[in-house]
Amino acid sequence: MTLQSAENYQPNYKKQIEKFNELYIQTRSKYLVQFPGRYITMNKKHSERVFALNDSMLKKHLEGSLTYGIFNGGYFNKFITFDVDFPEHAMARWATLKLIDVLVRNFLIFRKDIHVSLSGNKGFHVDLFFDKPLPVEQVRQFYDRVIDKVGPLQGGQIEFRPSWTQGVKLPLGIHQVTKRRCWYVDNLTLEPIESFDYLLGVEPMDTTAVTDLDFGLTEEQTQEFEAVAAETNISVNVLDQSAALQKARRILEAGRLTESNTRHNTTFTLACFFNSQGFERAEAVEAIMEILLATPREYFSKGSTPDFWLKEAKRLVDYAYDHDLSLGNTGKPVKVYRSEILAILQAGTFKQKQMLFAMLVTSKRYGPTFYLTTSTAMKMIGTNSRETVQNAIKALVKKGYVEYRRKGEIDRARSLELGRPRYKPNKYRLLLDESAADEPSVEVTNESTVVEVARQLCDVKEIRKYVKRYEYEHRWR
Structure with a gap:
């Protein structure tokens, strides 16, 4: 692909935005906005005045008038950023090149799958994009193994991004403090590639290079799961868990579903609740089935059967327990x-x-x-x-x-x-x-x-x- 310089080329924003959506965007309800003095976290679920992150905002980011950052969805990552942060640019270069060498030599990552961009200050962002979403804890384990191979770093750090609580700035925007464009760079020399076209050639990598475990979810299924999890508000990463806890209490007191067509959400919420209370898996499944079987049939969608409820209860309980998802106040004083x-x-x-x-x-x-x-x-x-x-x-x-x-x-x-x-x-x-x-x-x-x-x-x-x-x-x- 021939890259055109930024001096005489206006980027095709539509294609750039499509790539942002494909590679980076996991949730639109929560995002970062960088201002000259600080970052502000915007969360649509906490304020009706907040707009969801949309394509017009991504266009503003590329134009340089506003700078945005993104979070993961809470449970899955479709990419990882190694955020190389050092006070001295020379040390940041050295650490970034060492990180890239470890990814290539020790983890057999193809160099074509390693995408590096300027942070806009003195550091770099090293991105790997996955061909299917991976559970956060698996990506975090991969990060830990990589950092262990990189070894001790004096005077700086390489941080894991993005999570639900720590976002990462999108590339190709303007750093609002230094006013520098956050270009991608050559991953051999770390020299800037001053073109918006670079992103158009980026493709996700095979996830087996990161983990041998195929989690078995398509991106559509992952998005559905993230939506359910966000709606029930049960992740330990989510700041306000009181609504889900109150919902669980109401259902347990009633001994049945309290709203129609809520079986899936309720099963997931209760699976996390029973995990936080120390139930064994079988006990959690039994308690959930007791509630579902005591619920009038008109509360369920047409064709929904107890056999299917049991299968789903076992699946969601296994997921909550395998990933140690807890509900509400488990660690709260x-x-x-x-x-x-x-x-x-x-x-x-x-x-x-x-x-x-x-x-x-x-x-x-x-x-x-x-x-x-x-x-x-x-x-x-x-x-x-x-x-x-x-x-x-x-x-x-x-x-x-x-x-x-x-x-x-x-x-x-x-x-x-x-x-x-x-x-x-x-x-x-x-x-x-x-x-x-x-x-x-x-x-x-x-x-x-x-x-x-x-x-x-x-x-x-x-x-x-x-x-x-x-x-x-x-x-x-």
């Missing part, structure tokens, strides 16, 4: 009050205290009525004994700290399928008195223990008042 800890101190044995503390945190994260399987409870209190868990919960119920909202209910459909009794996960509700808003409290995370929190909120005398001497000596000192 919750506030525990002094009166709650005093109640826990009086609960009985140390395991019962642990169990009540774990249930308290769970209820604060997922709502007053919550699921809890025996396997999840075992993990919560660090025991391999199902009997220990069951005895602890029975004791808490008997003492009035907890009540069953559902207990020992047989899943009839699943039992018939398996040929043996199969029980639905129990539901619980805490019966602790409501705390006063002005009483002492602490923020509690997944790593916090009942001992640590009690020590923060109570003095030694109070703890010893409720804890037997042997337990105190072995657990609390």
Whole structure:
């Protein structure tokens, strides 16, 4: 392809924009705009005044009047950018050439598939485009392997782009601080190719060079998945997860779908929810099927069958668990009050205290009525004994700290399928008195223990008042 210089050639914006859309654009709802002093993230889902990224904006980018950057869709990448960032241009050149050499020699990437552009400041962007979308974690693993081969870098770094939280500037625009055009460069010499035509010759590479795993999704299927995920708002990369969590709570309370034609979205949301609560895969599938089977048939599209629901439930649960997608507040600190800890101190044995503390945190994260399987409870209190868990919960119920909202209910459909009794996960509700808003409290995370929190909120005398001497000596000192 003969490249024409920028001095005497007006680019064919239509073809350029088509290439941007083919190679770079994954989501139009969230993007970056560069201004002389800073980048601003625009998100259409957070403001109705924000326009979706469109072809007219991409034209402005090529004209140089505005400069845009893009994010991935949250779950998949159709390309990777190695963002080479050094304070000195000479070091950035050296690191970029070393990176390219590693890609060619160690990872057998064809040089024709390595596309380098100026960042507009002192660095470079090294892009690889994929012939099918790849899960983000696979692309990230590839990046980690490459950086490991590149080795230590003094005074700078090579960063992974794009993700849902960290975008990357599109090439061929004007850097709004330095006012330099971000041309592509020759990947042997790093000399600028001052032409807009370069992009027209770029083609995606075979993804097997990056990963041996074929994920099996077409780009259309990936776009559908991204749309569902964005609509249900469940990714840990998404800033506001409250809507999806509230949706899950409503469905669990109702015990069935609450809106028609929402089976797919609901199944995916609940798969992530049950993963965050520590359910085993089979338990998650059973809980989802229980909800679907309890839903009136008119809520489903015509021709939709329970066999298909089960197949989809298994597929979406496997996806959520394989990619460790969690819903809502899994890692979010919750506030525990002094009166709650005093109640826990009086609960009985140390395991019962642990169990009540774990249930308290769970209820604060997922709502007053919550699921809890025996396997999840075992993990919560660090025991391999199902009997220990069951005895602890029975004791808490008997003492009035907890009540069953559902207990020992047989899943009839699943039992018939398996040929043996199969029980639905129990539901619980805490019966602790409501705390006063002005009483002492602490923020509690997944790593916090009942001992640590009690020590923060109570003095030694109070703890010893409720804890037997042997337990105190072995657990609390």
